[in-house]
Amino acid sequence: SSKFHWEQIKKREMHTTPEKFFIEACDEGADAVLAIDRVSNEMTLTGKKDVPPSAVTRPICGIMGTIRLVAGMYLIVITRKRNVGSLLGHAVWKAVDFDVISYKKTVLHLSEIQSQENKTFLAMINNVLTTDGFYFCTDYDLTHTLQRLANTSPDFQEMSLLERADQRFVWNGNLLRELAAQPEVTHKFALPVIHGFIAMKPCRINGxxxxxxxxxxxxxxxxxxxxxxxxxxxxxxxxxxxxxxxxxxxxxxxxxxxxxxxxxxxxxxxxxxxxxxxxxxxxxxxxxxxxxxxxxxxxxxxxxxxxxxxxxxxxxxxxxxxxxxxxxxxxxxxxxxxxxxxxxxxxxxxxxxxxxxxxxxxxxxxxxxxxxxxxxxxxxxxxxxxxxxxxxxxxxxxxxxxxxxxxxxxxxxxxxxxxxxxxxxxxxxxxxxxxxxxxxxxxxxxxxxxxxxxxxxxxxxxxxxxxxxTRWGLMMDGWNSMIRYYKNNFSDGFRQDSIDLFLGNFAVDESDGPTPLRVQKDWKFLTLPIIMLVAFSMCIVCLLMAGDTWTETLAYVMFWGAASAITATIILFNGQDFVDAPKLVHKEKMD
Structure with a gap:
């Protein structure tokens, strides 16, 4: 397993200059370097000798891909990985940390609103990347089952990992589109990443x-x-x-x-x-x-x-x-x-x-x-x-x-x-x-x-x-159900948009036009919850600070109680207007 050990100590280098990114190939001893022009977005293959000594060098574990946002192109790299185990002699890694790096050196060319939108899109990309469960392997195809791999042709073995992967399970397929357009680049630099779960355990039964x-x-x-x-x-x-x-x-x-x-x-x-x-x-x-x-x-x-x-x-x-x-x-x-x-x-x-x-x-x-x-x-x-x-x-x-x-x-x-x-x-x-x-x-x-x-x-x-x-299990289920309720109603629209952006179901337009993020919420979205809270608070206040007579107190409590109950009913009746809905992909496509 010397190869396995080599995988663990080896890191790929990324060199950055104001004009270009230089990324070394993952094959040991390979001289190939991928150069990405930060102005023209062009990708070319060069050698290590072409990396300027002034370049800033940092270790990375692989390229996740590239994506266009409001501010221009971004490069997404895997910066930390954890070894999960070895499958038939191939090291399997979990991608633990990522970095999203802008080709452009500043965002001064953006207006205030564009800059805000760009931040939102970046937050969406990070939202997906921080969802646990991205795995990759540099020399084995994780997207196929053992049976599918056993029934392949010799031609299949000649293809790069990305070309022969089962497209259903390549989560960075959209991000690798630019790289995949150049086959000679694909072989050395484009790694399919799957999303899900992997456990590898050495076990013992009967010795x-x-x-x-x-x-x-x-x-x-x-x-x-x-x-x-x-x-x-x-x-x-x-x-x-x-x-x-x-x-x-x-x-x-x-x-x-x-x-x-x-x-x-x-x-x-x-x-x-x-x-x-x-x-x-x-x-x-x-x-x-x-x-x-x-x-x-x-x-x-x-x-x-x-x-x-x-x-x-x-x-x-x-x-x-x-x-x-x-x-x-x-x-x-x-x-x-x-x-x-x-x-x-x-x-x-x-x-x-x-x-x-x-x-x-x-x-x-x-x-x-x-x-x-x-x-x-x-x-x-x-x-x-x-x-x-x-x-x-x-x-x-x-x-x-x-x-x-x-x-x-x-x-x-x-x-x-x-x-x-x-x-x-x-x-x-x-x-x-x-x-x-x-x-x-x-x-x-x-x-x-x-x-x-x-x-x-x-x-x-x-x-x-x-x-x-168990009873404890039932309690934990109750707690999880509560969190699910909150997320499903108040943060899942953003999460859905994040996934759609990441997978390319929504693409940020080249033009300077507004993106769907600018959709304004309806007036009742803010007004009704405020009225409900005020009415409910007044109801409590009237209970605590009783009036001169019981009838007076009761009248106040009933009035404010009815006001909060009515607004709560209206809110529930118009529930769909109050939840966090996705903005990026049209509803027809979602339904």
């Missing part, structure tokens, strides 16, 4: 040491935040789509089991409106089957057969969604699609979490048919995964993760027995040391996916971590 890995790849198509991005777009991309792969490596044998999660794939929305749970609305104007068909056509092509596990409630506001989903699967009439509805909350009510075994048993036969991917120590493929479980609840977070961890454990049980790590009759649940690693990694996976979509950690992780639902 046998194996590597257990969990990788979640978030799709950058129809990406966004919980309430603003639901369902699918016209291309058939589902919101919050995540591919999760569990890998086991033992003495040259490798195995992998893949599952997916994604929003219910038809046109529905659930806009925040100050209510704790906004009512989901199924679109009446669009033809759902087109997008639905597109979604599953591509899923069947990539993953083979699909078993859909729909975990939403089968009563209340979630019921119509479950019925619509079931109806569309029937309408597609495809033998490769299998639909199972399991009312998670009803089945597991009153802490009866053992009921989840009912679902695992119900799909056991299907799981044995899909199996997993496995290559033995001689390099021979002994099993291919023929289908996936596509799980969803409303957010595809908490309920989904619980079910995925149970199905993954069942697959792992079979794999470890086949590899000879587990003896006949032994169960994973009895291996206390490994079970702890397993449960915690799946709970960390739940948290990462939840923070990236809903803005807070996952709910129900006490069950994932301990196998039991």
């Amino acid at each position: 046998k040491i194996f590597e257990w890995i969990l990788i979640s790849r978030r799709s950058c198509f129809r990406a966004g935040v919980r309430y603003y991005v639901r369902g699918i777009d016209s291309e058939g991309h589902a919101a919050n789509f995540v591919e999760t792969e569990q890998i086991v490596l033992y003495e040259g044998t490798k195995a992998s089991f893949v599952q997916t999660r994604g929003s219910m794939p038809f046109y529905w929305s659930q806009r925040p409106n100050l209510k704790y749970k906004p009512k989901p609305i199924i679109s009446k104007t669009t033809n759902h089957m087109d997008g639905f068909q597109r979604h599953f056509d591509s899923q069947l092509l990539i993953y083979g057969k699909q078993t859909i596990l729909n975990l939403v409630n089968q009563k209340g506001s979630e019921k119509p969604l479950e019925q619509a989903f079931a109806k569309m699967v029937t309408g597609m009439n495809n033998g490769m699609l299998n639909y199972i509805a399991f009312d998670f909350h009803k089945e597991c009510s009153h802490m009866r979490w053992d009921r989840l075994q009912v679902l695992v048993d119900a799909v056991a036969e299907t799981q044995d048919e899909y199996v997993y991917f496995m290559v033995n120590s001689e390099g021979k493929t002994v099993a291919q995964q023929k289908g996936v479980f596509r799980s969803n609840c409303m957010d595809c977070l908490d309920r989904t993760n619980v079910i995925q961890s149970l199905l993954a454990r069942r697959s792992l049980q079979t794999q470890l027995q086949r590899m000879g790590v587990l003896n006949v009759g032994q169960r994973i649940e009895e291996q206390a040391e490994f079970e702890k690693i397993y449960k915690n990694a799946w709970a960390d996976n739940a948290n990462a996916c939840a923070v990236q979509y809903a803005g807070t950690g996952a709910l129900k992780t006490d069950f994932t971590r301990t196998g039991k639902r």
